[in-house]
Amino acid sequence: MEIETLEELDDHLDSDGSLRGLRLQDLDLTTYGDRLASHGDLTGLVVLGGVVPVAVAELLLTRGAILFPGVADAPVDPWRGLYFPSDLYADIERGYPATPDALAYDWFVDARLRTDAYCTLVRAIHDDSVTDELDEFVQGRSVVGIMGGHALQRDSHAYAGAAGLGHALAQEGHLVATGGGPGAMEAANLGALCRSAEAVQEALGRIAGVPGFRPDVTSWATTALAAREVVVGDEPQLPSETLGPSARSLGIPTWFYGHEPPNVFCDVIAKYFSNAIREEGLLARSNAGIVVLDGAAGTVQEIFQAVTPLYYAPEGSPLPPLVLVGRAHWTETVPVWSALQALAAGRPMSEVIHLVDSVEEVLPLLAPHP
Missing domain, CATH: 3.40.50.450 (Rossmann fold)
Structure with a gap:
């Protein structure tokens, strides 16, 4: 079960349902440490990207969850999914080469990164999210x-x-x-x-x-x-x-x-x-x-x-x-x-x-x- 909004996460936590098998995608978990901790064993919970402070990350990992962090050095957020035109053309006033669209292409064709396993994983995750x-x-x-x-x-x-x-x-x-x-x-x-x-x-x-x-x-x-x-x-x-x-x-x-x-x-x-x-x-x-x-x-x-x-x-x-x-x-x-x-x-x-x-x-x- 994929949870993509905090409202969905709140509803699930309030229901006292199991967290096993849940996929928390691109959520800000800053204030959720205590609520997640109250569920004890978190084996089978997978957290995909989002904002996960160190204390929450340590809790997740020690309780058995799997954590995929965000990607700091890539020009795309691999967990975001669909784009609006304004996303790809942000900063167009500085010229097209400065836009996220152009920067993503430059990153994609960088010969040093084309076969890098980490970058290949990022691209695969991105396309699956889309x-x-x-x-x-x-x-x-x-x-x-x-x-x-x-x-x-x-x-x-x-x-x-x-x-x-x-x-x-x-x-x-x-x-x-x-x-x-x-x-x-x-x-x-x-x-x-x-x-x-x-x-x-x-x-x-x-x-x-x-x-x-x-x-x-x-x-x-x-x-x-x-x-x-x-x-x-x-x-x-x-x-x-x-x-x-x-x-x-x-x-x-x-x-x-x-x-x-x-x-x-x-x-x-x-x-x-x-x-x-x-x-x-x-x-x-x-x-x-x-x-x-x-x-x-x-x-x-x-x-x-x-x-x-x-x-x-x-x-x-x-x-x-x-x-x-x-x-x-x-x-x-x-x-x-x-x-x-x-x-x-x-x-x-x-x-x-x-x-x-x-x-x-x-x-x-x-x-x-x-």
């Missing part, structure tokens, strides 16, 4: 994944189309999930975050002056943060566990592609060190379907990763639709469609793969909202 909270965040939601390339410019017609698609999906009650990066991913997240078509158009106008993240991530991010502030207004930031049912826009990026900064038009961001876990997590959670916009190598990889479970699915299994948008792109520029058709021949997946000309054709092809 997955744990992400599962809770999407529970019960109809999720549509939107894939697409990072090179799409903000001032392009295709970018506006992707934003319109994201908005239409969110208006239908879907949670729009992307790879969380720039380009088509940012456009879809922007559209989903906006509560009206007018707000989408206004946001597009505000960010068009900085069309891409190259060569200046700082200007790209700053412009977007200002536009996001207008979109969300002065609403208080809700905890992710409260926000989940009303969220419209989710980003799942990775520090593996550190040259692609995360976009800020997400309700929350599930950022991973492991790209493999990130990609599988995004595809597996897209239970209402996957929409693929123009892209190159990374997008092609995601297409075939999505196709594999469709290909091997047994007869009668419910399959989420896979919709490729852009007939010329997927039959001529990057001729993936013919391969998909060959794989689908005679299999149930043939009924759920689609090739369309425009984003306007996508919605009727997706799984209906429950």
Whole structure:
């Protein structure tokens, strides 16, 4: 049983229940020494991160608990879970290299640390914490994944189309999930975050002056943060566990592609060190379907990763639709469609793969909202 708030811990301690098997995650235990001591043997209790003063730590260890301390020299808190855009872009006024997002990438690619056992453990714990909270965040939601390339410019017609698609999906009650990066991913997240078509158009106008993240991530991010502030207004930031049912826009990026900064038009961001876990997590959670916009190598990889479970699915299994948008792109520029058709021949997946000309054709092809 995981306990992630002090309120939950208070309730459990008041119930005089056993502490064996409990996981106390990222809690401030400064004032809990006496209450924990009253339970005697603490064997089987695991404390993950948080604030644990020396006296409390000694109590835990001598009574048989397992204690995983926080990590003082890493730029991330491995126990925290999901991020808000303001977390990753803190200190952006000093330039993108000063932000927690950039510092985490620098730490990730540091050759001295890449194979260090301690750092490997920290990254694994971090990604597991993200997955744990992400599962809770999407529970019960109809999720549509939107894939697409990072090179799409903000001032392009295709970018506006992707934003319109994201908005239409969110208006239908879907949670729009992307790879969380720039380009088509940012456009879809922007559209989903906006509560009206007018707000989408206004946001597009505000960010068009900085069309891409190259060569200046700082200007790209700053412009977007200002536009996001207008979109969300002065609403208080809700905890992710409260926000989940009303969220419209989710980003799942990775520090593996550190040259692609995360976009800020997400309700929350599930950022991973492991790209493999990130990609599988995004595809597996897209239970209402996957929409693929123009892209190159990374997008092609995601297409075939999505196709594999469709290909091997047994007869009668419910399959989420896979919709490729852009007939010329997927039959001529990057001729993936013919391969998909060959794989689908005679299999149930043939009924759920689609090739369309425009984003306007996508919605009727997706799984209906429950």
